[in-house]
Amino acid sequence: MRHLDSIVERRPAEGSAHATVARLLEREGRFDEADLQWQQATAVEPTDPTWLVGRAHNRLARGDATTARALVEQVVAGKWQDRFWQPQQEAKSMQTQLAARSP
Numbered sequence: 574m575r576h577l578d579s580i581v582e583r584r585p586a587e588g589s590a591h592a593t594v595a596r597l598l599e600r601e602g603r604f605d606e607a608d609l610q611w612q613q614a615t616a617v618e619p620t621d622p623t624w625l626v627g628r629a630h631n632r633l634a635r636g637d638a639t640t641a642r643a644l645v646e647q648v649v650a651g652k653w654q655d656r657f658w659q660p661q662q663e664a665k666s667m668q669t670q671l672a673a674r675s676p
Contacts, residue, residue, distance in 0.1 A: 581610075588618035592627055604635045622648040623660045629667060642671050 577594045584590040595610035611628035618624065629644035648664035 581613075586617050588614035588621055588624050590614075591617065592624060595627060595631065599631060599634065604631055607631050608635075620654070621660075622651060622653050622657050622664065626660045626663050626667070629664070638671060638674065641667070645671060 577597060580594050581590050591610045591614035595607040595614065598604070598607035598610065608628060608631050611624055611631055614621075614624035615628065625644045625648050629641040629648075632638075632641040632644065645664045645667045648661060649668055653661060
């Protein structure tokens with residue numbers, strides 16, 4: 574855990590640092606802790622939809638399709654810079670999958 578903390582301590586204002594920690598926590602099955610890191614990534618870089626998509630994946634892994642759906646909708650409906658086309662496409666794909674999954 575000390576190593577994970579050091580990743581964020583070195584770059585606390587970068588969403589990518591929090592996302593790195595979130596992904597590592599997810600690999601260990603620590604989804605609730607990972608969710609907090611995804612939230613922090615979004616808080617420090619709210620103009621990057623990548624973190625919302627990452628959190629949506631995390632919530633799906635926890636069986637929380639409702640929150641995942643809301644996060645995906647936020648990305649799809651949002652106005653993002655052109656450079657964020659990839660997370661937007663991923664969100665659209667997830668939106669389709671979630672719609673087919675359940676109401």
